[in-house]
Amino acid sequence: MMTFSKAGLAAAVMAAFAYLPLQAGAGLLDDAEARKAILDLRTKVDAVTRELNGRIDGKSDKTSTLELINQHEQTMQEIARLRGQIEVLANELSNAQKRQKDFYVDLDARLRKLEPRQISIDGKDAAVQPSEQASYDAALLLFKAGDYKAAAAALDGFVKRYPESGYAANAQYWLGNSHYALRDCKSAIAAQQVVVKAYPDSPKAADAMLNMASCYAELKDKANAKKTLDALVAQYPDSSAAQTAKERLPKK
Known part of the structure; x- marks a missing residue:
């Protein structure tokens, strides 16, 4: 698919609008009218260019936004995965600490039973x-x-x-x-x-x-x-x- 830059699109539009009217009216307009027509065309080209640029900028912003959204979603998914791992490790640590505490309590009880x-x-x-x-x-x-x-x-x-x-x-x-x-x-x-x-x-x-x-x-x-x-x-x-x-x- 062919892509155009902002400058390219603006030049193409300007050329299109400048070329057709001038060719159609050649020999029918005097210099003043011709200059006025060119100014009008330039004004229209500038307006179209601004509109196109706005559309292009909008498209670029949307693309960037979508990319940011995708990155955000990926980041959130990674955070969720890491949180899941942290919860698993925290649970394992808690269980290990409980087992260790139970072991020492049992050991202490056994030792006390062996004491005179x-x-x-x-x-x-x-x-x-x-x-x-x-x-x-x-x-x-x-x-x-x-x-x-x-x-x-x-x-x-x-x-x-x-x-x-x-x-x-x-x-x-x-x-x-x-x-x-x-x-x-x-x-x-x-x-x-x-x-x-x-x-x-x-x-x-x-x-x-x-x-x-x-x-x-x-x-x-x-x-x-x-x-x-x-x-x-x-x-x-x-x-x-x-x-x-x-x-x-x-x-x-």
Whole structure:
């Protein structure tokens, strides 16, 4: 398609208007009339040229505007795409931060579960590991359920694994009771002797001696039964076990 510049169009129009009238009126107009006609034609050419230029300028402005509109639309589309990516990344970042926070909260909770807790056992403060507490509770639960054989095994395992535990004296005492419940008096006496010797300050020591005396009595060992009761009254005179021991001792 052929295109023309502003100057080209103006020249073409001027030539067209200047050429035709002059050729048609040649020989019919004098100089004054001819000059006037030329001025009129020039005026008309100028008017047409301005109109054409205006149209061309309008067309050029519209083209530029359309180009700007297209560029604007493309820019907006790119912005929308980038915003979409930003939203996706922001969402992923938020999720990652939440997962990280949940991870640290869970980790902290797990670590706290692994940390020893300060508790009071028979009036004494002791640091107890979570696994230690769980092991002791499970063994004692077996005893309370009447599964004395399993309880004896669990309690024996506990005192061997946690010899310095704040529950060690109690576990040893219930180990002796588990053997006694199984009618194994020799094992019961041996277990209770450990309580008396290793944990003499334990509130369970007096009861352990009373249980030993009961086992000796069942074994028909009256001498050791009496000896144990006498020792109990002497070592733990204010205990309830000592009061029971006095009742069992023969009257003098």
